[in-house]
Amino acid sequence: SRTPVTITITGAGGQIGYALLFRIASGAMLGPDTTVRLRLLEIPQGLRAAEGAALELQDSAFPLLSHVEITDDPAVAFRGANVALLVGARPRTAGMERGDLLEANGGIFGPQGRAINEHAADDVRVVVVGNPANTNALIAAANAPDVPKDRFTALTRLDHNRALGQLAAAVETPVGDIRGITIWGNHSATQFPDVAHATAAGDPVPALLAARLGGVDAAREWLDGTFIPRVAKRGAEIIEVRGSSSVASAASATIDHVRDWVLGTGERGWTSAALWSNGEYGVAEGVISSFPVTSEGGAWKVVEGLSVDEFARPRIDASVAELVDEREAVRALGLI
Ligand code: NAI
Structure with missing residues (x-):
């Protein structure tokens, strides 16, 4: 359709983000008839990489791509989101206990769940890629009480x-x-x-x-x-x-x-x-x-x-x- 579908990608400046953006914009995800608007969410140190990917998206001249917006503010990133791909996460580093890992990710997926709750479209569909994916999805779902639980999924x-x-x-x-x-x-x-x-x-x-x-x-x-x-x-x-x-x-x-x-x-x-x-x-x-x-x-x-x-x-x-x-x-x- 001509009304674009809004897709939010977190961690868009990272490796998986770089591999995802071009396939989404090509129509591989939502089909050859759906126009897409991309919202790239990054933390401040990831913004330049996301901006670079956006330059290359422009250079790819995808007919289905209507807009690309880049932000470090979850409220902006999830506004009107129909599809949310939660890729950015805190990786486990040497010596990190499971509790530390879960807590660090709670600091990401709690606020993102709340932003989805407040700002996303009524039909929002969420897939969590960032690890530990299942429990990050649970955290996001628990922080989005107004969104039906079946809209939160994790990638297997x-x-x-x-x-x-x-x-x-x-x-x-x-x-x-x-x-x-x-x-x-x-x-x-x-x-x-x-x-x-x-x-x-x-x-x-x-x-x-x-x-x-x-x-x-x-x-x-x-x-x-x-x-x-x-x-x-x-x-x-x-x-x-x-x-x-x-x-x-x-x-x-x-x-x-x-x-x-x-x-x-x-x-x-x-x-x-x-x-x-x-x-x-x-x-x-x-x-x-x-x-x-x-x-x-x-x-x-x-x-x-x-x-x-x-x-x-x-x-x-x-x-x-x-x-x-x-x-x-x-x-x-x-x-x-
Ligand atoms: P990466 O490190 O290249 O990219 C992650 C990006 O997320 C970075 O640019 C970082 O700045 C950003 N980021 C971190 N915190 C953020 C936040 N609060 N908001 C927005 N952006 C944030 O990592 P890569 O290779 O792209 O992998 C991403 C995640 O996907 C990792 O957690 C990895 O373990 C997971 N993964 C999951 C798989 C699955 O099957 N479920 C398979 C492969 C990877």
Whole structure:
């Protein structure tokens, strides 16, 4: 449409911001018919980098890009925001305890949640990328009491895409023919990438793995010893090989998340996103946990009725327990 959609990107002067801006402006996120207005939020020391990216956006002459505004004021950044990508966060530095990390991020996501509450559009949709993403999303949601809880999400689509990539390679099927993967729980090393319901070109993945690896037990061993840790620790592998963290793949997953949320998951079946839990699948209520989800009419919906077997149950529970711990820690700090 000709009325631009307002998209706020925090940490826009950082690495993921730089990878995101050009894909959003090209139409990859909201489609080729939607004009976009970008609001870049940075802290003062990040403003020059954001200004530089804005110069390059101008030089890219994207027909869908109507405005770019840069600010260090959350009230300005979130005014009328329809989509908010919360990328900027406080990274863990050497010697930092978890409590310090959560507190520093509470100082970012609390005020941003309040600014969203006061200034964003009624239809605002928020995705938190900055780590610890699930709990940062919880802090923002708790500080935005007038915004429905289901509008606050955290990114686990990168984990989902990583799992797709690993599985496609393992069963030698094009990635586009794999369906039915789920990331459960936290975007952390405890996450559970679940392939129990996955299919490859229509064939059940557990049976394909058993046939390739020499039985059901061997397949489980591969899942437990190779697949799950490879997906869960992929971020560290990227740093080791590339000499820098995941950036383009993180931006790409963010684009996928918002596109599917707004435009729908359609024929491709379910994906993974971290949403406010209403207790589905025995996940504690009121944490932001990753689930199998579809989207229709601009709203995520948790896929119902999947069986959870004795391999999956303790792994889901362990990751959810970590989310509950993080919630108790931010509650004790008065951040929610
Ligand atoms: P970066 O350090 O290059 O950029 C972060 C930017 O955020 C910096 O420009 C900084 O000035 C800005 N910033 C810090 N505090 C801010 C605030 N209060 N308001 C606005 N801007 C602020 O980091 P990068 O590589 O872009 O990563 C960003 C975040 O994304 C990190 O927390 C990283 O851990 C996380 N991440 C999450 C993934 C996921 O799958 N959920 C995947 C990869 C990264």
